[in-house]
Amino acid sequence: GKLYDPSRNVGPILEAACWVHARRPFFVMADLAENARRKVQGKKPAVISPLALEAVRRIDALFEIERGINGETPERRRAVRQELSAPLMADLKVWMREQRAKLSRRNDVAKAMDYMLKRWDAFTRFLDDGRICLSNNAAERALRGIALGRKSWLFCGSDRGGDRAAMMYSLIVTAKMNDVDPQAWLADVLARIAAHPVQRLDELLPWYWRDRNKQVNQAA
Numbered sequence: 154g155k156l157y158d159p160s161r162n163v164g165p166i167l168e169a170a171c172w173v174h175a176r177r178p179f180f181v182m183a184d185l186a187e188n189a190r191r192k193v194q195g196k197k198p199a200v201i202s203p204l205a206l207e208a209v210r211r212i213d214a215l216f217e218i219e220r221g222i223n224g225e226t227p228e229r230r231r232a233v234r235q236e237l238s239a240p241l242m243a244d245l246k247v248w249m250r251e252q253r254a255k256l257s258r259r260n261d262v263a264k265a266m267d268y269m270l271k272r273w274d275a276f277t278r279f280l281d282d283g284r285i286c287l288s289n290n291a292a293e294r295a296l297r298g299i300a301l302g303r304k305s306w307l308f309c310g311s312d313r314g315g316d317r318a319a320m321m322y323s324l325i326v327t328a329k330m331n332d333v334d335p336q337a338w339l340a341d342v343l344a345r346i347a348a349h350p351v352q353r354l355d356e357l358l359p360w361y362w363r364d365r366n367k368q369v370n371q372a373a
Contacts, residue, residue, distance in 0.1 A: 170275035173288040178265040179208040204262045227283030295326045328359040
């Protein structure tokens, strides 16, 4: 929660909620394919919730719009979202509020709806900013290697070691996201950083390092 504190000294961060996480609990209660498999296996099928099924249908309509503008400029993505996604979002909010009023607070569908309604500003933030993705799948994929290997490096030795490991993970993944070989980048940076002016440390960031190397190679 402190990440979104408006009084943060390093500047405010705006939350953009993940629609995949919002969709997941509805999908679990509306998984027709899983129910079919259970029937084939002779197991008792789960109860399919019509409300969850409708919520999934509405959310999937938003993802379908996103597939059509994937790779477009942020300006183009924002324009399409304002035209096509914003009306769907308004209808979804009205529909959820109407259905939520009929459900008890312990109902699983009600809990899934409450999760979204309480964070509605964060869920609608993508409408006004074409840079924002509907989900944080890209970030999760970047962390997958760390999650899969965490049993191999479960202990960092100390809190300080954990902080350093987190920083190294961030640097390595940032390099990968910028199409930079982490080993080549780190080897070069570590060899130069002691003599590099502290006021120009930003020049060693992966994206600047990549562009500089391209210029050097072209000149050569």
